[in-house]
Amino acid sequence: MTTISKTIDECAICNEESTKLYQCCSNENDRICDLCWSKIISSVIKSGKIGLLFTEKLPCDFCHEPIKRDCLPEEIQTRINSILSTIPKTKNPKFIEEFNYSYNNSNELHHCLTNEKFVFLTQRHYNLLGSCIDTYIQSLIRSDPWNYEEIWLPIKDEPTNDHHDQVNIFTSNDFKTNENGCLILIQGSGVVRPGQWARSCCINESLDIGSML
Structure with missing residues (x-):
């Protein structure tokens, strides 16, 4: 009281x-x-x-x-x-905005209303947010100024939205025509996905540190 x-x-x-x-x-x-x-x-x-x-x-x-x-x-x-308010209202959120978080101009994750940095609640909350950040980073890779092409491997005969048995990679526009060599970036093991070096850095530091962007 x-x-x-x-x-x-x-x-x-x-x-x-x-x-x-x-x-x-x-x-x-x-x-x-x-x-x-x-x-x-x-x-x-x-x-x-x-x-x-x-x-x-x-x-x-x-x-x-x-x-x-x-x-x-x-x-x-x-x-x-x-x-x-950073707890999403759905069980399977798709976007970081559902957590009331967003990336600012410095590519740092902040609360949309208070501007406070990420606060750890539970491991499940952290993992759900991390998955949404995976999606966010890869959407940036496909957009300007990078405009990378997403390719799902192994390549299937028919186009599909079910990629449970595939992995995705991203290639630059000149991947098939550049004769000067090929630079391959491979993320680490664990939960990180193409486009990331470390999920924790993407959440607690910035995309400049934790991602390949």
Whole structure:
């Protein structure tokens, strides 16, 4: 609960005096000021454990009881709600915009509304976003200024949209006519797809670092 008293109390962490402290667990002695709560939640986000708060499994550092999200300072709740908005409404999203993320002019992934960088929630959330980034990067490869041709291998006799038993590669327009040689770029192993060096860099750094663009 939010505690507002006429008397001045001390924050349990910084010991600064305040008339507005927030009790977000069952221990009445663990009343903490806005600034300290902000630091705690920022640390939780940075460590990739914010998902525990949403499932009421994030323990208080003092009493180890779950922290109640709806009892946090309003400003922090607003930030948390923006993070929640990155959960797509469909089970199989196709575009990064469904996560409320987009790439800015510096090719860095940011929240569409808050401009905050990517926040890790769960591995499934991360994988779904990564798959959409795969699609986004390959759409750029097929567009100006690269205009690469996508080829699915092995080549089938009849055109098909079912590529479950194929892999795709991309070739430049002069691939069949250039007599000066051929440069082949091969991505690493794991989840990365053609056009990427590292998915984590595409998400946490930029496409300039993580992709072949």
